[in-house]
Amino acid sequence: MKILVPIKRVVDYNIQVHPTADGKAVDISGLKMSPNPFDENAIEEAIRLKEAGTASEVVMVSFGTESNHDVLRHGLAMGADRAILVKTDKTLGSLGIAKLLKALIEKEAPNLVLMGKQSVDDDAGQAPQMLAGLLGWAQGTFVSQLTIENQTAHVVREVDGGTESLSLKLPAVISADLRLNAPRFVKLPNLMMAKKKPIESIEAETLLPLKDLKVKTIAVEYPASRGPAKILNSVDELINALKNEAGVL
Amino acid sequence: MSILILADHNGHSLKISTRQAVTAAKLLGDETHLLLVGANLDELIEEARQLSGVSKVLVADAPHLIHAVAEDIAPLITCIAASYRTIFGGHSSFTRDVLPRVAAMTDVSMISDVIEILDYRTFKRPIYAGNLVSTVQSDDPIQVLTIRGSRYKPSELNPANTADVERIEVPAQGLQLATWQSETKQSSDRPELANARIVISGGRSLGSQEKFQATLGPLAEKLNAAIGASRAAVDAGYAPNDAQVGQTGTQVAPDLYIAFGISGSIQHTAGIKDSKVIVAVNLDPDAPIFQIADYGLVADLFDVIPQLTNAV
Numbered sequence: 001m002k003i004l005v006p007i008k009r010v011v012d013y014n015i016q017v018h019p020t021a022d023g024k025a026v027d028i029s030g031l032k033m034s035p036n037p038f039d040e041n042a043i044e045e046a047i048r049l050k051e052a053g054t055a056s057e058v059v060m061v062s063f064g065t066e067s068n069h070d071v072l073r074h075g076l077a078m079g080a081d082r083a084i085l086v087k088t089d090k091t092l093g094s095l096g097i098a099k100l101l102k103a104l105i106e107k108e109a110p111n112l113v114l115m116g117k118q119s120v121d122d123d124a125g126q127a128p129q130m131l132a133g134l135l136g137w138a139q140g141t142f143v144s145q146l147t148i149e150n151q152t153a154h155v156v157r158e159v160d161g162g163t164e165s166l167s168l169k170l171p172a173v174i175s176a177d178l179r180l181n182a183p184r185f186v187k188l189p190n191l192m193m194a195k196k197k198p199i200e201s202i203e204a205e206t207l208l209p210l211k212d213l214k215v216k217t218i219a220v221e222y223p224a225s226r227g228p229a230k231i232l233n234s235v236d237e238l239i240n241a242l243k244n245e246a247g248v249l
Numbered sequence: 250m251s252i253l254i255l256a257d258h259n260g261h262s263l264k265i266s267t268r269q270a271v272t273a274a275k276l277l278g279d280e281t282h283l284l285l286v287g288a289n290l291d292e293l294i295e296e297a298r299q300l301s302g303v304s305k306v307l308v309a310d311a312p313h314l315i316h317a318v319a320e321d322i323a324p325l326i327t328c329i330a331a332s333y334r335t336i337f338g339g340h341s342s343f344t345r346d347v348l349p350r351v352a353a354m355t356d357v358s359m360i361s362d363v364i365e366i367l368d369y370r371t372f373k374r375p376i377y378a379g380n381l382v383s384t385v386q387s388d389d390p391i392q393v394l395t396i397r398g399s400r401y402k403p404s405e406l407n408p409a410n411t412a413d414v415e416r417i418e419v420p421a422q423g424l425q426l427a428t429w430q431s432e433t434k435q436s437s438d439r440p441e442l443a444n445a446r447i448v449i450s451g452g453r454s455l456g457s458q459e460k461f462q463a464t465l466g467p468l469a470e471k472l473n474a475a476i477g478a479s480r481a482a483v484d485a486g487y488a489p490n491d492a493q494v495g496q497t498g499t500q501v502a503p504d505l506y507i508a509f510g511i512s513g514s515i516q517h518t519a520g521i522k523d524s525k526v527i528v529a530v531n532l533d534p535d536a537p538i539f540q541i542a543d544y545g546l547v548a549d550l551f552d553v554i555p556q557l558t559n560a561v
Binding site for chain 2: 011013016017018019026093094095098120121122123124125126127128129130131132133134136137138139140141142144154157158159160161162163164165166167168169172178179213214215216217218219220221222223225226227228229230231232234235236238239241242246248249
């Protein structure tokens with residue numbers, strides 16, 4: 001079984017981002033970039049399936065420029081077999097990514113696509129479902145447990161107020177929740193070894209003519225601020241404030 | 250222009266996020282249709298047609314849709330998508346699963362997690378875990394959205410409102426790409442985290458699973474509050490996964506949110522920012538949670554909680 005894992009390069013989740021001076025975009029210049037955390041869960045799961053003998057090959061793909069080599073090397077160091085960089089400097093949006101992935105999947109023919117449930121920059125959470133829809137494949141979203149047997153993936157999904165178990169016919173697209181696993185740390189020797197693993201480059205336009213985004217960002221701002229808290233001195237003061245000032249008790 | 254809302258329900262009643270979506274729909278167009286998908290929907294149809302603001306209830310009712318999956322729901326919507334300018338739902342795990350698939354099959358983009366409607370194609374939504382808000386505008390012919398409901402009052406039932414009911418065509422059987430097996434629901438008589446009027450949450454300083462329950466339980470009982478937890482408390486095993494409040498857990502917007510011993514990581518505060526009133530109780534006066542709370546007590550939660558429990 002071959003597994004394809006898309007990986008996105010995003011601003012490290014520990015870093016505070018700001019709007020650009022003109023208030024029309026997010027200023028990410030010079031910020032530390034990292035693999036999208038949910039994508040790391042997807043890679044980890046794919047590698048575990050390979051280690052268990054369920055999968056035979058783990059292929060990673062990232063969309064962007066040469067700078068995406070760092071996140072691909074990270075995944076290779078975790079244990080993926082090879083990587084593909086689909087080169088474009090366009091902003092693609094979830095639908096654009098899903099369409100490019102579909103075109104790549106027609107060439108690579110994986111049995112399973114494992115990807116993060118959302119990226120921590122746009123927080124859209126759409127690409128896996130869109131890809132599954134375009135391919136007409138089964139989808140398992142927000143997955144926290146995965147087992148595969150006889151051409152079927154059994155998944156446990158994190159849903160509002162509990163969990164849900166589904167069985168999915170393969171091929172399928174599965175999106176990883178943080179609880180799926182704890183991604184392994186990359187050790188230096190693995191990082192050195194990963195340098196020998198191949199990264200293939202494909203021009204995005206050779207897969208698919210790219211269209212302009214239909215959804216445009218016209219402003220980026222800080223959220224309406226609240227707080228800081230009025231510091232009270234006792235539980236009595238708090239109860240009084242909640243009852244008589246805020247009216248919520 | 251007509252608006253289609255994909256209803257989220259539990260088989261017997263509509264989720265509050267759907268009723269909030271009905272209210273939000275008034276800002277998007279003039280005719281709101283509500284789509285119900287499931288089996289044995291008579292009870293739900295009665296509720297849906299009385300919802301103030303709904304002009305038509307579309308029904309996909311068939312035995313094989315009892316635990317309908319996205320693979321089978323999406324084609325039901327794409328068949329009728331061309332009649333609508335907006336197709337959306339409240340922001341829930343159900344709509345977040347189904348609607349992106351609908352958008353892709355309709356060849357349009359999607360805008361998730363809308364927090365403010367500026368006009369029918371211009372919206373505000375949080376990015377970077379709620380640290381920034383972006384305003385986006387769509388040129389697509391159909392807008393597919395999820396809308397975070399906390400800003401919109403749930404639409405009320407009005408017996409005088411009797412929307413038309415129209416059954417839509419349903420294939421004789423499902424695609425069988427995905428099959429529902431089972432579910433686990435948080436077993437609690439208390440209100441659901443996402444819908445509770447009061448939420449009290451605990452952090453890792455509660456110390457253990459036993460102390461977490463023993464300390465927060467009686468207060469939750471008295472306030473009829475849902476119990477939430479920080480990611481750290483969940484990771485430490487003090488509280489179940491589905492209790493996690495935050496951007497990566499459940500986003501809440503109660504009238505009153507009380508955080509006990511939670512420092513206030515970015516991802517936690519992003520999930521509570523829409524609460525009406527936030528109270529923080531923490532021993533550390535520099536905890537970031539105090540920067541976004543309305544009221545703070547710099548005190549030991551083990552002193553504060555019993556006092557509060559006795560006093561309310």
